[in-house]
Amino acid sequence: MNKHDQLNMIKKDFINCKKVLSAIGDETRQSILLVCMETDCQTGLRVGEITAKTHLSRPAVSHHLKVLRDAGVILMRKEGTKNFYYINVRTKLGLLKTLVSNIETFMQNYHRSNEI
Amino acid sequence: MNKHDQLNMIKKDFINCKKVLSAIGDETRQSILLVCMETDCQTGLRVGEITAKTHLSRPAVSHHLKVLRDAGVILMRKEGTKNFYYINVRTKLGLLKTLVSNIETFMQNYHRSNEI
């Protein structure tokens, strides 16, 4: 693959990652994710439970969950009126690794000079 | 390493990555990075050159370069009044891979159930 193609791939990676980057770049959403991980939430956590474990209001939690869901970082399961949120194991976070790897490869190929 | 330690590591990863995430999550800064990569900028690019290759004003470029620099994504070299910016090969981007890997490991250990 030539330089031009590599650059185009990185451009596409950036587009793919944009939502994930801004989703998990936010401190509030990071704490929501940590709450999900801390809890034995194989069954998922409800909005109310997350609200109780943070300093946030329910609408705020709802908003951030939507952002995380749009980014593919978490998934939701409905049960009656209850919505259970849980981390998506086959997560879009993997895209970040792809992006970084592609940048690293590009730099090794074309910008070795500043690898002092 | 136990669950608690793993979670603490991920918390630290989040803190380490915060700047990088918001730095490269921004579309404008992504395009600045791409300009740096497109150009054979082993010697680095000057602010004026980046301004010319984008739709941005010089102060805007200067601002974004500062953000990228604070995040450790790019480096600067001064030569007289000229400042040359170039991508940091030993970049902090690697931190992102660490973060994602640690999350993936954690999920595999403690949340296998939703790995359908």
Next chain:
DNA sequence: TTGAATAGTTTAACTTGACGAACCATTAGT
């Protein structure tokens, strides 16, 4: 079918970040 529980949506205030104009600081050359 009514009431309670759960959670999403809308609205408006607030906060944060991005932008460009104007200004200031530093260096090189004369």
Next chain:
DNA sequence: ACTAATGGTTCGTCAAGTTAAACTATTCAA
């Protein structure tokens, strides 16, 4: 010292994101 070139900084403005209050929608149980 003076001038030109380069680029960082400050400031006011505008746009985008975040928040909580109030409201709406859905489901379950009696």
